[in-house]
Amino acid sequence: MASTVIPANQTLAPTPKLNYLNNGHTLKSWLLTTDHKRIALLYLISVTVFFFLGGFFAMLIRLELLTPQGDLMQADTYNKVFTMHGMIMVFFFLIPVVPAVLGNFLVPLMIGAKDLAFPRINLLSWYLYITAGTLFLHCMLTGGVDTGWTFYTPYSTVGSNTNVIEAGLAVFIAGFSSIFTGLNFIVTIHRMRAPGLTWDRLPLFIWANYATSLIMILGTPVIAITVVLVAVERLFHLGIFDPRLGGDPLLFQHLFWFYSHPAVYIMILPSMGVISELIACFARKRIFGYKFVALSSLAIAVFGFLVWAHHMFVAGISLYAAMIFSFLSFSVGVPSAVKVFNWTATLYKSSISYATPMLYAFGFIGLFTIGGLTGLMLATIGIDVHVTDTYFVVAHFHYVMVGGVLMGYLGGLHFWWPKISGRMYPESWAKLSALLVFVGFNLTFFPQFILGYVGMPRRYWQYPPEFQVLNVLSTAGSSVLAVGYLLPMIYLLWSLKYGPIAEANPWGAAGLEWQTTSPPPTFNFDETPVVTWEAYNYDEIPAPKQLEAPGAR
């Protein structure tokens, strides 16, 4: 084993053991680390910065829509604000958040490995992310973009006079960061599993990240090529998407959504993996239908590539193609429903404890189900024609991406926080914030379903006065949601110093990551574990005291 660095200051209270956090305190030891856990923390800090930046733009949007008049900003500014919100949240937060933070931290730990297969490529992926993020910030500060996060042509190639190419380049670079993460996960999961950890014993979080990595590797190059084509057409006037030059604007939408629809699954699949872990632990039961849940992740990854043109039903594609894509879009509902029903079946007659991560898991199931079912409505061509480009669509995808992905992420962050930081978070504050997030989220986005259904189009800075009541509700909800998101940042930072010291396995959870110390040593395990049991063997693990909550049965 490689030699470890001796901590610089040993005057502190005696640390029981050298771990990845106290193994080197210099800035260099962080910025040049190849430890997957430290890189996960670098990602945690950077995605959090982008999350609050994207959230700031979201608040600007909600403030503008508080009144029917365009009184806070001009139409052009509003276009830029919602574009910034979308691009930041999609490319710099939602896509990397769970794989690059929780996945990076947990994949090697969960499979009993010392690190990822390519630790330096892992660090490179973070640097690419930071390069892309910096470029995007520069683009934002020098005027921003107003194309919407979707870069639709011909507006992005011949219409917009904003920094489209720079934003496209940022997305291109961020894409490579995500390809590197996916590559690393696939090789690691194939090659570095501990002895005895066969595929049918893998935690479902690993299956979910494996499926996600497949999409990252197969889909991301297509978006990279697409933004390059936009740049080429903008710069050299080559006829690719512009019909006057012999191009086809719908070609852009085909290429863009070939990646960007599966990208939704890049966001949601890892969160689904988190939820499987949470439900098994806090219901103290093996996940019902383990194999179906595992394979449904792969099914979602494959089916997700067959549905993209449901974003284009009103764009002028052939009616016959629309019917095919409508049918295929329904098929994605099957593996998604397999997961939801199996989680629910796991809860049946189980011993549930209502710790904070479990509250988020419940939130996920409810909100994702609403998001998924409204997705089926949108896959129906007749309804889609009625509500395309209205707030109904906005509400639908926020239920999936915010109600789904963020709930999973926050649930996972709380669940593994003792492992990451070695400290416990304050439970009552955490429960309060989980409640605020749930209430604030529904108050923000449920009115938008109604607004969209009665015809309020998205991406306008003004609206008829009869829509105001629902918009005020939505803005009020977004303030509650903002508090719900700020609270965890405050108390998790607080817990780093003042939280009670966490045991190795405070939840009595199954999984190899709980068999090492909290926080883990640099190379994760003192001895490579040998696995002789099935995943989620909760009937063999005693529940810790705090989980035996009253009313649990």
Next chain:
Amino acid sequence: MSEHEEHTSHSQAFYLAIGIGLLVLTATTVGAAFVNLGPFNPIIALLIATIKATLVVLFFMHVKGASEKLTGAVVVSGFFFLAILLSLSLADYLTRSWR
């Protein structure tokens, strides 16, 4: 299985030859673009591009002679997804004029 085959590595001169071949094919593509062949222009350009991509995949990416099943699986799934992109896009383009 992986019997430590260390790829079937070729000499430097071999890779240089492949690299020069790719450059020649690029020049051919550019040259062909200046000849008006009507509908055959894109066909020729795509044909040359396919040959170049095949060379890169087989030799520079060490797919030829790779002993790993996984390598094969990655290549096949890459082409499978390309086929999805093309076929489902064509499902739109080829049926747009149907009424």
